[in-house]
Amino acid sequence: MPPRNVVVAQSGGPTCVINNSLRGIIEACRSHPSAFGKVYGGRFGIEGVLKEELIDLSATSAEEIALLRTSPAAGSIGTCRYKLKKGQDQDFERVVDVFKAHDVGTFFYIGGNDSQDTAHKVSVLARDSGLDLVAVGVPKTIDNDLGDAEFRLLDHSPGYGSVARYYAHYVRQANEENAGSCPADPVLVIQAMGRKIGFIPAAARLADPERKLPIQIYLTESGLSLEQLGENVVRQLESDGRCIVVVSEGFDVGDVGAIRDNFGHIQFGASQQSVAQIVVNYLNTLKFPVPGKARGQVPGTDQRNAIAYASVTDLDEAYGVGRHAVEVARKHGNGWMATILRDRTGSGYNVHYDKAPLEQVANSERFFPKSWIAPSRIDVTDDFVEYARPLIGEDWVSVPTVAGLPRFAKIAQVFAPKKLPAYVPQTARAKG
Amino acid sequence: MPPRNVVVAQSGGPTCVINNSLRGIIEACRSHPSAFGKVYGGRFGIEGVLKEELIDLSATSAEEIALLRTSPAAGSIGTCRYKLKKGQDQDFERVVDVFKAHDVGTFFYIGGNDSQDTAHKVSVLARDSGLDLVAVGVPKTIDNDLGDAEFRLLDHSPGYGSVARYYAHYVRQANEENAGSCPADPVLVIQAMGRKIGFIPAAARLADPERKLPIQIYLTESGLSLEQLGENVVRQLESDGRCIVVVSEGFDVGDVGAIRDNFGHIQFGASQQSVAQIVVNYLNTLKFPVPGKARGQVPGTDQRNAIAYASVTDLDEAYGVGRHAVEVARKHGNGWMATILRDRTGSGYNVHYDKAPLEQVANSERFFPKSWIAPSRIDVTDDFVEYARPLIGEDWVSVPTVAGLPRFAKIAQVFAPKKLPAYVPQTARAKG
Numbered sequence: 086m087p088p089r090n091v092v093v094a095q096s097g098g099p100t101c102v103i104n105n106s107l108r109g110i111i112e113a114c115r116s117h118p119s120a121f122g123k124v125y126g127g128r129f130g131i132e133g134v135l136k137e138e139l140i141d142l143s144a145t146s147a148e149e150i151a152l153l154r155t156s157p158a159a160g161s162i163g164t165c166r167y168k169l170k171k172g173q174d175q176d177f178e179r180v181v182d183v184f185k186a187h188d189v190g191t192f193f194y195i196g197g198n199d200s201q202d203t204a205h206k207v208s209v210l211a212r213d214s215g216l217d218l219v220a221v222g223v224p225k226t227i228d229n230d231l232g233d234a235e236f237r238l239l240d241h242s243p244g245y246g247s248v249a250r251y252y253a254h255y256v257r258q259a260n261e262e263n264a265g266s267c268p269a270d271p272v273l274v275i276q277a278m279g280r281k282i283g284f285i286p287a288a289a290r291l292a293d294p295e296r297k298l299p300i301q302i303y304l305t306e307s308g309l310s311l312e313q314l315g316e317n318v319v320r321q322l323e324s325d326g327r328c329i330v331v332v333s334e335g336f337d338v339g340d341v342g343a344i345r346d347n348f349g350h351i352q353f354g355a356s357q358q359s360v361a362q363i364v365v366n367y368l369n370t371l372k373f374p375v376p377g378k379a380r381g382q383v384p385g386t387d388q389r390n391a392i393a394y395a396s397v398t399d400l401d402e403a404y405g406v407g408r409h410a411v412e413v414a415r416k417h418g419n420g421w422m423a424t425i426l427r428d429r430t431g432s433g434y435n436v437h438y439d440k441a442p443l444e445q446v447a448n449s450e451r452f453f454p455k456s457w458i459a460p461s462r463i464d465v466t467d468d469f470v471e472y473a474r475p476l477i478g479e480d481w482v483s484v485p486t487v488a489g490l491p492r493f494a495k496i497a498q499v500f501a502p503k504k505l506p507a508y509v510p511q512t513a514r515a516k517g
Numbered sequence: 518m519p520p521r522n523v524v525v526a527q528s529g530g531p532t533c534v535i536n537n538s539l540r541g542i543i544e545a546c547r548s549h550p551s552a553f554g555k556v557y558g559g560r561f562g563i564e565g566v567l568k569e570e571l572i573d574l575s576a577t578s579a580e581e582i583a584l585l586r587t588s589p590a591a592g593s594i595g596t597c598r599y600k601l602k603k604g605q606d607q608d609f610e611r612v613v614d615v616f617k618a619h620d621v622g623t624f625f626y627i628g629g630n631d632s633q634d635t636a637h638k639v640s641v642l643a644r645d646s647g648l649d650l651v652a653v654g655v656p657k658t659i660d661n662d663l664g665d666a667e668f669r670l671l672d673h674s675p676g677y678g679s680v681a682r683y684y685a686h687y688v689r690q691a692n693e694e695n696a697g698s699c700p701a702d703p704v705l706v707i708q709a710m711g712r713k714i715g716f717i718p719a720a721a722r723l724a725d726p727e728r729k730l731p732i733q734i735y736l737t738e739s740g741l742s743l744e745q746l747g748e749n750v751v752r753q754l755e756s757d758g759r760c761i762v763v764v765s766e767g768f769d770v771g772d773v774g775a776i777r778d779n780f781g782h783i784q785f786g787a788s789q790q791s792v793a794q795i796v797v798n799y800l801n802t803l804k805f806p807v808p809g810k811a812r813g814q815v816p817g818t819d820q821r822n823a824i825a826y827a828s829v830t831d832l833d834e835a836y837g838v839g840r841h842a843v844e845v846a847r848k849h850g851n852g853w854m855a856t857i858l859r860d861r862t863g864s865g866y867n868v869h870y871d872k873a874p875l876e877q878v879a880n881s882e883r884f885f886p887k888s889w890i891a892p893s894r895i896d897v898t899d900d901f902v903e904y905a906r907p908l909i910g911e912d913w914v915s916v917p918t919v920a921g922l923p924r925f926a927k928i929a930q931v932f933a934p935k936k937l938p939a940y941v942p943q944t945a946r947a948k949g
Contacts, residue, residue: 098698099693099694099698132700160693162697166700166701258590261589262821262822264590265595266590266595267595268597268599357801382819384819385812386698386812386814387687387816393913479921481918483913486913488911489906490689
C-alpha cells in the first residue's frame, strides 16, 4: 500500500518565520518516503482544504523549499482568518470528504489559538468519525499568547522572537532619530501590534535593557488612560527633552477617538483612526516644556514580515518545531501540538521540542504576566527581559539577494486535480 | 601658526547614511593635521553654533568614528530644522562671533536645500565681512530634491539610495504578506515620505521592475483624486484580488480629511490624520469585488533610519562626498558644495565627485521629472528605474551587533569651553 498523503496549511496573521515550520514539515516528510506520500499545501489555509485547492508541493524543488528559510509571511501557500466553528457541521464534513478524496492521512495546521482550536476539532472529528487521520498542530503567533499562563505547555511561539527583535532594533534606531532630531520632534509615538496581549510592545524594552533611554511602554494591560500617558510624556520631556512612546494598538484611548459629524453621528471612531494618531493628536493639544511636536508611526504588517530583522534563533526553532511535528505524527499519532520548551537545567538558553494534547492547548489561555508589568505601568520588569532576551538571538540573518532584492521562495502553483463538486460556503447553504 | 579649527554640522531630517559624510569629513581632516586643527561638531546643527555648543570630536576615538558607518540618523551630533533667514542679522553676526572665538577656519554643513541655502549665506557673509572662513556644503536628503532639474549639478543626494532600497525591500515583503493574506486583507496602503517630490514613493517600483505585482504608486505629482484612486484599486481587485497602494504623504485627498464635530467645526483635519488612514477609511466605504478590507501603515521615520536596509553604494558615496568636501575646502576654498556626478561614459554605474557653486545650488530646484510619470499616473517609467536602480546597491550592509543589538557610534559629549555670552534667540531679541 503506498503511503498516504499529507496536507499542511497555515492560518491567521503570518510571521517572519512561518515558512520555516512549513519547510520543516515538507523536508521531514520527504525524508520519510515510506511513511508519507505527497505533501499538499492548503491554498489560503483551511479555505484551501474546503475549496479543494491543494498545492502539490512535489512540483517545487528542494532548492526552492530551502529558500523558505528566509521568505517571510505567507506568500508561499497563503493563510486565512476562516475559523471552523462548532455547528458548522457541513464544513467539517467537507474537510472529511476532501481528505478522503485525496487519501490524506496526516494534517498539519500551523497557527495560533484559533488554528489550534480548528486542529483540535479536526482531530476529534477524525476520531469520532472513524476517519484514519492524524491531525497535528504547529504553534505560530507573533502575539505569543498561545499556550498556558505558566509557560509549561509551550515556552513561546515561533514568530514572537522575530517581532521582538524587530522592536529591539526599531526602537534603538528610533532612539538615534529622536536623540538627534528632538529640537523639532521631541516625541515619537510608535504603535505596536498585539491587541489584547502585551508581549509585542513589551519587546521595546529589549532595545534598552539597562533603562538608559527615555522610552515609555504602554501595554493594553497597563490600565492607564490617555491623560495619564500625556502627564508621563510631559514629565519625561521635563527631564530628558525627548520621549519615545511605544503604545499597543489595543491601548484604551477612551472617548477621544470618537469624532462626530455635523449630525452628531460618530463618523471616524477609534476603529477608523490609529491609536498612534489619536495619541499624537492628544499630545499636541498639551503644553510641552520644550519646543516641537509629537509625531507618530504605525509599523503595521512590516513588523511581522521584515525578514532582515528575523531572529536566527526563531528561524531555527520554527524549522525545528515543524520537523518535530512530523515526528509526533509518526510516533504519537492524532491530537497533538508540537511544542518548544526551555530547558530548566543547565546554563544559557537551550530548548527542546515536545508535544502537548491539542485539547489542552485549545482550552488554554496565556496573558502577559501581571508580575512582569513594572510598578510604573509604563515599563516591564527584568523577569520579562530575562525571558525574552534569548529569543531575539545574536547576529543578523543572511537573506539571499538577486540584483539587490531579496530572493524569496517561489512555490509552483501546481494543484492536485479536483475530485469533488465545488465547495458551497456554509453561510450560502444556510441561506439557501 | 597652528592650523585653524573646523566646525561640521548636520541639518534637516536625517538619513541612514548622514553620519558617513560626517565620518568622511572627520577622517579627511584628521589625515591633514597641518591644514586642519580640531574638528568640532555643532550640537543640533546651526543651533549648536549659535548656542556655542561645539562637540570636541577629538575626544572620540578613531574606532568609534569608524562605527559612524553603520550608525543611522543624527544621534551622533544632532540635527535641527532651524534656518538662518535673510534679515536675521544678529544670528549671522553670532555665527561670525562663535567662529572667531573658536578660531574656526572651515565650516562644513551637511544638509538639503535649506541647509545649502544657509551654507551659502554663511559663505557670502564670510566673503563680505572679511572673515577668513571657508564654508562648504555637503549634500544630504532622502527626498532627492537637491540640485538642478537636469541632474547636472548633482546626480543624486546621499540618503536617497538607502530610502529607495528600504522601499524596494519593504514593498517586496509587503507583497509576500498581501499575496498570502489577501482573503482577509486584500488592500495594503503604505504611506511614503516626500511631501511634494515623488522620488521616495517612486522607489516602490524598484520592488518590481518587471511589473508583475499589483502595485499602484500615487505621487503627489500624479494629479489624481481620492475617487480615482478608489476606482483604480477596485479595478485591481477585480483583476488580481489584491492591491498594494503606495501613496505619498503629500497626496491630495481633497475634502475627505476634513471631519466636522457636532458644531460643524473641523475637528481633525487632514493634517491630523495620516494620508494612509484617510485612504483606508475611504476605500472601506467602497464596494470591493472581493471579501476583506483595506488596511494601512505609516513607516514614518523608520524609512530614514533603518540601517539594515542601507544601500552600501549610498553609504560609500556619503562617505566619499564627505571626504571630497574636505578636498574642495583645501584646494578651492569658500563657497562650494561637494557633489556626486554619474559617469556618462563607460558601462555600468560609476560616479565621480565634483563641486558646484553654493550660490547655484541654493538657487536651483529639482522636481520629479514629469516624463518619468507613466501615462497611467499610478506608475513611473523605466527611465526612472534605470536612474534609481544602481543607487540601492546589491548586497546587505553588515551592521556590527553586541548581544543582538546594533552597536552604534557613541560620540563623547565633550564640549569646547564656552568663550562668549549666552546666545539670545533672534525672536527673543526682537521682542525685547
